[in-house]
Amino acid sequence: xxxxxxxxxxxxxxxxxxxxxxxxxxxxxxxxxxxxxxxxxxxxxxxxxxxxxxxxxxxxxxxxxxxxxxxxxxxxxxxxxxxxxxxxxxxxxxxxxxxxxxxxxxxxxxxxxxxxxxxxxxxxxxxxxxxxxxxxxxxxxxxxxxxxxxxxxxxxxxxxxxxxxxxxxxxxxxxxxxxxxxxxxxxxxxxxxxxxxxxxxxxxxxxxxxxxxxxxxxxxxxxxxxxxxxxxxxxxxxxxxxxxxxxxxxxxxxxxxxxxxxxxxxxxxxxxxxxxxxxxxxxxxxxxxxxxxxxxxxxxxxxxxxxxxxxxxxxxxx
Amino acid sequence: xxxxxxxxxxxxxxxxxxxxxxxxxxxxxxxxxxxxxxxxxxxxxxxxxxxxxxxxxxxxxxxxxxxxxxxxxxxxxxxxxxxxxxxxxxxxxxxxxxxxxxxxxxxxxxxxxxxxxxxxxxxxxxxxxxxxxxxxxxxxxxxxxxxxxxxxxxxxxxxxxxxxxxxxxxxxxxxxxxxxxxxxxxxxxxxxxxxxxxxxxxxxxxxxxxxxxxxxxxxxxxxxxxxxxxxxxxxxxxxxxxxxx
Numbered sequence: 001x002x003x004x005x006x007x008x009x010x011x012x013x014x015x016x017x018x019x020x021x022x023x024x025x026x027x028x029x030x031x032x033x034x035x036x037x038x039x040x041x042x043x044x045x046x047x048x049x050x051x052x053x054x055x056x057x058x059x060x061x062x063x064x065x066x067x068x069x070x071x072x073x074x075x076x077x078x079x080x081x082x083x084x085x086x087x088x089x090x091x092x093x094x095x096x097x098x099x100x101x102x103x104x105x106x107x108x109x110x111x112x113x114x115x116x117x118x119x120x121x122x123x124x125x126x127x128x129x130x131x132x133x134x135x136x137x138x139x140x141x142x143x144x145x146x147x148x149x150x151x152x153x154x155x156x157x158x159x160x161x162x163x164x165x166x167x168x169x170x171x172x173x174x175x176x177x178x179x180x181x182x183x184x185x186x187x188x189x190x191x192x193x194x195x196x197x198x199x200x201x202x203x204x205x206x207x208x209x210x211x212x213x214x215x216x217x218x219x220x221x222x223x224x225x226x227x228x229x230x231x232x233x234x235x236x237x238x239x240x241x242x243x244x245x246x247x248x249x250x251x252x253x254x255x256x257x258x259x260x261x262x263x264x265x266x267x268x269x270x271x272x273x274x275x276x277x278x279x280x281x282x283x284x285x286x287x288x289x290x291x292x293x294x295x296x297x298x299x300x301x302x303x304x305x306x307x308x309x310x311x312x313x314x315x316x317x318x
Numbered sequence: 319x320x321x322x323x324x325x326x327x328x329x330x331x332x333x334x335x336x337x338x339x340x341x342x343x344x345x346x347x348x349x350x351x352x353x354x355x356x357x358x359x360x361x362x363x364x365x366x367x368x369x370x371x372x373x374x375x376x377x378x379x380x381x382x383x384x385x386x387x388x389x390x391x392x393x394x395x396x397x398x399x400x401x402x403x404x405x406x407x408x409x410x411x412x413x414x415x416x417x418x419x420x421x422x423x424x425x426x427x428x429x430x431x432x433x434x435x436x437x438x439x440x441x442x443x444x445x446x447x448x449x450x451x452x453x454x455x456x457x458x459x460x461x462x463x464x465x466x467x468x469x470x471x472x473x474x475x476x477x478x479x480x481x482x483x484x485x486x487x488x489x490x491x492x493x494x495x496x497x498x499x500x501x502x503x504x505x506x507x508x509x510x511x512x513x514x515x516x517x518x519x520x521x522x523x524x525x526x527x528x529x530x531x532x533x534x535x536x537x538x539x540x541x542x543x544x545x546x547x548x549x550x551x552x553x554x555x556x557x558x559x560x561x562x563x
Contacts, residue, residue: 177425177429180418180422180425180426180429181426181429183415183417183418183422184415184417184418184422184423184426186417187415187416187417187418188413188414188415188416190409190413191413191414191415191423191426191473192415192426193397193398193401194397194401194406194407194409194413194473195398195401195426195427195429195473195477196398196399196401196402196430196477197398197426197429198396198398198399199398
């Protein structure tokens with residue numbers, strides 16, 4: 001563990017230190033909230049990237065894990081008055097269970113069937129939520145969820161620690177033999193099977209890890225935004241995870257984080273012209289996919305290649 | 319029921335049949351592969367050779383019949399479980415991961431098989447045996463078909479199997495490449511039992527001890543390479559003329 005910490009790149013340490021210092025420079029709750037939202041989106045994007053970017057399982061229902069965790073903590077907090085710290089393990093457990101239920105049939109499917117099945121689950125769950133309005137609150141969802149902590153500064157540090165830990169865990173995993181297996185599965189499933197690897201089991205595990213991390217994002221989201229609604233597990237939310245990874249560059253952890261920065265900024269800027277928000281958002285995606293198909297981070301890396309950034313290192317080589 | 323004579327026999331195939339809807343791909347195949355032998359399987363296109371491999375290795379489910387490996391019934395087992403029992407194979411169209419380097423492909427096959435040993439050193443060693451040492455860090459998508467065949471063989475070596483099934487290892491290769499590969503294949507034989515499917519009899523016959531001939535999904539003939547080569551019926555169904563050794 002100590003060796004791993006010693007191997008952390010200096011740019012990482014530098015960027016982390018800058019972020020740690022932000023609340024010392026500004027206490028403006030608006031800026032801090034944007035940063036917290038960026039961390040939440042980044043965690044969500046990273047969780048999708050593990051499946052979509054590294055395994056090639058393009059999930060169009062990833063918001064389900066995010067939403068289930070958000071609803072769990074909201075229900076426990078609002079209906080039972082439980083504090084966030086107690087809700088956290090239960091929220092993650094629910095996200096894990098739901099990811100297991102989704103993963104079971106999905107890991108044996110390929111291509112558009114995966115997209116269809118992952119898309120169907122949140123639709124089913126949303127309808128179940130609508131069937132019990134007294135409990136899940138219909139369109140308005142559950143308002144009045146308690147704050148994550150006593151101040152926005154603490155929220156910021158909690159979210160910062162969460163993303164740092166998740167990025168570190170994923171980075172370790174991707175750079176290990178597990179990462180090699182994931183890339184092998186994405187490249188050609190027959191090869192790892194022929195090597196004696198149970199790829200269905202690997203996919204199931206990754207689905208659960210991914211669902212768990214999406215659950216962490218959902219938990220933080222519920223306590224930062226202080227309301228959960230069916231939209232949190234809807235298609236648009238799932239598409240945002242896909243978009244963040246595609247914009248940044250799927251299959252690279254820093255690409256997912258980079259995509260989250262772009263989406264958070266674009267979302268905030270477009271708030272000024274709310275009526276055109278969705279239109280401009282999707283037009284932007286279209287332009288990026290057409291003109292930067294490898295993700296913006298890849299092109300920036302290319303431009304900055306003289307400082308030695310290597311996209312292959314990012315994808316992990318044990 | 320267990321396969322007979324497990325001390326001498328590595329693989330026993332009993333009454334193996336595979337149907338694809340109404341099409342009979344293989345029918346009532348019976349064969350026994352002796353431990354430590356190199357066996358050839360030949361036959362015209364569509365005679366069921368690759369289907370036989372696919373059923374033995376679990377990629378296809380047998381319609382009827384049983385397969386025993388060292389006395390254990392493999393029928394219905396999943397492909398990765400069969401590999402972990404000690405059977406490795408190559409494919410007609412090489413199945414390497416093109417997004418990985420040669421080193422990573424070989425490492426993938428070595429995973430979990432050499433606890434306590436330096437897996438990187440092992441990987442290098444396997445690449446050298448398959449004459450891939452100088453291409454070690456090259457991306458697999460940039461190599462020739464000859465190299466792809468060698469990568470698959472290096473991966474098979476890395477799995478340390480007791481039975482190896484090679485599906486058309488010589489196809490698509492030049493004579494020179496075939497000769498080089500023949501030497502590598504002979505090297506494999508030192509550690510494992512081999513079954514080789516190929517159409518290039520010029521390269522196959524000198525390395526095998528026994529040959530099974532399949533025709534229209536059935537076992538048509540079995541014998542030594544000399545017996546097979548000189549059998550007029552085999553010559554007729556196989557190439558419509560004399561087989562050149």
